[in-house]
Amino acid sequence: MRAARHVRRRLLATTFVTALLAACAPLQTVPGSVAVVRTASPYFELDGRLSATDGERAANGQIEWRHAQSTDQWTAYSPLGQIVARLDSNAAGAELMLADGRRQRAASASELLPALIGVDLPLQRLPGWIQASPQADAEVRSLDEVGRPSLVIDQGWRIDYTEYLNPAADALPRRLEISRGDARVRLVIDRWTLQP
16 A cells, blocks of 8 residues: 555646646747748738737727838728727837827837737837747747747747748748737738738
């Protein structure tokens, strides 16, 4: 009886240690894949669908984003296509205009983005994330079969790339999920326009 208990305890301890080591092990890339060099475009436009939650509140609808080096314009639409809010930013500051005419101003778009989408994302990292071109200090945990990022960890955020526009190595993401704790943003990009 005592021997059986000892064997069970050893088996349980071995199983626990194995599971712990597996959880700590780095994620693997697809065998034979080599990371593709990806450079984020400083100018882009995208149209897509976004759903976001911070664990308590949730929002979803369509989104348009026009990005340049010193300006951003976000327009959020309800699922029925009505404008809900618009966020404009430049070097002088940012302004959020709501559908009811109310306006909020701030020194930067980072301060107002949570009011637009419901999640406080690091706006300075977001252009690289959505183009699957994270900054050099981000950790690319896994690659897909053609060398594109499939999982990136950056500043505590997890970015999962679940679909690209096409099979080409330089294809832009079509579906991605960004999460940290209870915060979660899902983005489906229906149209990309990159400008040189």
